[in-house]
Amino acid sequence: VNVEGCIFCKILSKDIPSETVYEHGNVFAFLDNRPINRGHTLIIHKHHHEDIFDTPEEDLKEMMVAAKHISIAVRMAMKADGINIGMNNKPAAGQAVMHAHLHVIPRFEKDGLKHWPGKNYSPEELKIDAELIKKEL
Ligand code: AMP
């Protein structure tokens, strides 16, 4: 599927160049061209979906299984101390490219990146939130 104007679909069709690292079935992975650290890899499904909300479970499974294989390879290749797996969904969450993708980000003890800032909420507030979420499941 080549959705009009989608840069990741254009990468799939080779209309935009990329550094491919993996292709297996309907899953494709390539280097982020503005990496957080060297080896930062993006994993996409060949079917164009926007984000986690409209991606079928089967396609998500294939992406996540690929994330495991690629994490192992990136960790070895970059001699990384750790790996972050990330997925930004919707612009409010930082999604810039609207073709669902997983980030595999090599991390190093002294790479200077910070954990996201957690805030303090009371046990009562956490309980309320858990109940609200469970009602939707
Ligand atoms: P997100 O904010 O999760 O949508 O991330 C989009 C990512 O795609 C960013 O990390 C960009 O650096 C990366 N990116 C954008 N265009 C390209 C491209 N042509 N080739 C490789 N990576 C890209």
Ligand code: ZN
């Ligand atoms: Zn696309």
